[in-house]
Amino acid sequence: MRSLRDFAAGVGFFLQGLGWVARNGRWWLFGLIPALIAFAVYVVALVLLGTNASDLAEFLTPFADSWSWRGTFRTLIGVALVLGGLALAxxxxxxxxxxIGEPFYEKLSAAVDVLPDVEEQPWWRTVPRSIRDSLVTLGWVLVFTVPLFFLGFVPVIGQTVVPVIGAAVSGFFLTVELTMLALERRGRSRRERFALLRANKGLALGFGVVVFLLFLVPFVAVLAMPAAVAGAALLVRDRLA
Known part of the structure; x- marks a missing residue:
């Protein structure tokens, strides 16, 4: 019962973040800049993947040259590559x-989560740390999502259980990423941040899953990013500080 309440509270913090950026339109526009840049990068990458999927599938499956059904098999591989690329995106x-937008989102997060006597660090110091932490988080994401990707081809389970688990895993790690700014501002290390969110799984899942589902819709991800950053700052301030 408590887990369900925490899950609902997590969803509520995203909605609070949405309300905050709606009331502060200048910050919402400010937060759109890096999201638009990242979106453009992914659109180009996914278009290139889609247009070259069949050639890539043929390159990856030379062993199928003699198969009578190689065309169907390589089509399935091409579709899997595109879906995998979309999931990774x-x-x-x-x-x-x-x-990309660490200086932007640091300012947005600080505007939501005002802390006295906290000295703002220069971007050239925070960006490398942010990239390093994000790469570590991505490594953990791949540990879980690569097996889930292949399990997705298992009949029944792949279309029912796997998507639910995948959304939960992705949602949790999205919360890890989004709360990083506010928790770093409080001096929390990467290990401490993980431990704190693991101890509040329901809250982390409620917030992250709703963000993950919104991010599945291409341009909605851009529009929702500032709200997600604001909501994460509110979540840390009110529940994890």
Missing amino acids: VLTFTALTLA
Whole structure:
């Protein structure tokens, strides 16, 4: 019962973040800049992947040259590559956007989560740390999502259980990424941040899953990014500080 309440509270913090940027339109526009840049990068990458998927599938499956059904098999491989690229884009969109826009989102997060006597660090010091932490988080994401990707081809389970687990895993790590700014401002190390969110799984999942589902819709991910950063700052301030 408590987990369900925490899950609902997590969703509520995203809605609070949405309300905050709606009331502060200048910050919402400010936060759109890095999200638009990251979105453009992913659009180009996914278009290139889609247009070259069949050639890539043929390159990856030379063993199928003699098969009578190689065309169907390589089509399935091409579709899997595109779907895998789309899933990876969703999972890494936040990390790339935060890396590109760290100075932007640090200011947005600080505007939401005002802390007295906290000295703002220069961007040239925070950006490398942010990239390093995001790469570590991405490594953990891949540990979970690569097996789930292949399990997705298992009949029934792949279409029911796997998507739910995938959304939960992706949602948790999105919360890890989005709360990084506010928790770093409080001097929390990467290990401490993980431990804190693991101890509040329901809250982390509620917030992250709703963000993940929104990020599945291409341009909505851009529009929702400032709200996600604001909501994460509110979540840390009110529940994790």
